[in-house]
Amino acid sequence: MKAVLCTRYCGPDDLEIRDLPDPVAGPGEAVVRVRAAALNFFDTLIIAGKYQVKPTFPFSPAAEFAGEVESVGPGVTTVSAGERVAGNVSYGAAREKLAVAADRLTPLPDTLDFDRAAGLIVTYGTALYALRNRAQLRPGETLAVLGAAGGVGLAAVEIGKLLGAHVVACASSAEKLALAQRLGAEAGVNYAKEDLKDALRRLNGGQGPDVIYDPVGGAATEPALRALAWGGRFLVIGFAAGEIPKLPLNLPLLKNCDIRGVYWGAWTERDRAGHRANLAEIFQWCAQGNLSAHVHATFSLEQTAQALHALADRQAMGKVILRP
Numbered sequence: 001m002k003a004v005l006c007t008r009y010c011g012p013d014d015l016e017i018r019d020l021p022d023p024v025a026g027p028g029e030a031v032v033r034v035r036a037a038a039l040n041f042f043d044t045l046i047i048a049g050k051y052q053v054k055p056t057f058p059f060s061p062a063a064e065f066a067g068e069v070e071s072v073g074p075g076v077t078t079v080s081a082g083e084r085v086a087g088n089v090s091y092g093a094a095r096e097k098l099a100v101a102a103d104r105l106t107p108l109p110d111t112l113d114f115d116r117a118a119g120l121i122v123t124y125g126t127a128l129y130a131l132r133n134r135a136q137l138r139p140g141e142t143l144a145v146l147g148a149a150g151g152v153g154l155a156a157v158e159i160g161k162l163l164g165a166h167v168v169a170c171a172s173s174a175e176k177l178a179l180a181q182r183l184g185a186e187a188g189v190n191y192a193k194e195d196l197k198d199a200l201r202r203l204n205g206g207q208g209p210d211v212i213y214d215p216v217g218g219a220a221t222e223p224a225l226r227a228l229a230w231g232g233r234f235l236v237i238g239f240a241a242g243e244i245p246k247l248p249l250n251l252p253l254l255k256n257c258d259i260r261g262v263y264w265g266a267w268t269e270r271d272r273a274g275h276r277a278n279l280a281e282i283f284q285w286c287a288q289g290n291l292s293a294h295v296h297a298t299f300s301l302e303q304t305a306q307a308l309h310a311l312a313d314r315q316a317m318g319k320v321i322l323r324p
Contacts, residue, residue: 001019001021001023002020002096002324003017003018003020003060003094003301004016004017004095004304005018006046006058008057010048011047012047015061015304015308017301022097025073025076026073026099027073027074027075028103029072030085030100030101030102031098032085032098032105033068033069033096034096034097034098035114035118036114036118037062037095037321037322038062038064038119039061039094039304040123040151040152041312042238043091043308044312046091053265055092059091060093061308062322063092064086064093064119064122065086065118066115066118067084068084068085069105073102079102079105083107085107086108086114086120087100087105094304094324106276109284115321115323117293119321120286120291123319124159124291125275125279126264127152128281128282129267129278131160131211134262135211142208142229143167143213144211145168145180146170146191146216146220147170147215147216149171149176149180151316153171153180153215154183154317154318155291157180157185158290161184165211168188168203169188170188170189170191171190172190177190179294183292197223197226198227207229208228208232209232210233211232211233212224212228212233218243222251230256231255234259235262236262293319294317295319296318297310297320299320301324308320
């Protein structure tokens with residue numbers, strides 16, 4: 001089988017494609033023929049050694065995938081050969097076949113294609129866990145999403161709408177805001193042209209948003225926190241801007257607000273059953289047409305560097321998919 005391999009910390013152009021032996025399913029495992037593998041911004045970090053997960057070399061990027069079960073190992077009863085499934089690992093899916101613990105796999109509805117299924121897991125899984133499990137987002141509340149045109153941002157826009165929130169998209173261009181508004185945002189803030197704090201403070205009757213979803217970090221975080229409503233919840237998702245901000249702790253005190261970390265990946269390991277239940281709900285929503293699972297572009301394994309550059313250069317609006 002072919003696999004994209006990172007053999008040393010490097011940039012996208014230094015990745016290699018090699019032929020490897022086909023994997024064999026061990027106890028509790030299944031071998032999946034990967035039909036689609038989704039890339040995320042953190043894949044640009046993990047190959048450069050700048051992510052909290054540091055795999056042993058060589059490894060493949062891509063955490064989420066969809067395909068068909070080819071075989072199962074001893075003790076596996078949750079999936080069977082021929083079944084259409086999707087799942088996520090910390091890394092390793094940018095290859096033609098993958099041996100994976102069977103309890104990481106969730107069956108797919110027949111009407112959900114592999115590209116969208118692979119692209120749902122990290123972004124929509126993170127968004128649903130963050131907004132429902134961590135923020136306890138309530139119908140009628142105002143939700144502001146930073147980086148709203150990226151994969152994780154668009155997912156939060158759509159999930160927020162499904163949960164009954166008034167969603168405000170925040171992004172750096174009119175084109176990105178238009179995409180977020182097509183997918184459910186009721187309003188938009190262009191933080192390249194207007195002051196983010198002032199714009200967010202005008203929301204919700206002048207009180208600011210009840211919940212802020214921040215996958216960006218950097219210079220946007222503190223002004224967004226300063227705009228948060230009394231008793232609001234600020235969700236720390238990630239740091240796509242490349243900078244981890246330092247916040248004055250008097251702000252949560254004065255606003256009586258919460259800053260809540262969202263480490264979705266660790267939660268999926270601690271509560272695999274809860275994670276699979278969330279994914280099953282997300283897959284059904286998408287199959288029913290309630291989620292777009294917007295795909296920016298698809299690439300072959302040989303085009304992995306090009307796909308990663310699209311993420312690193314902020315060109316992607318939606319998911320970037322590899323088709324092994």
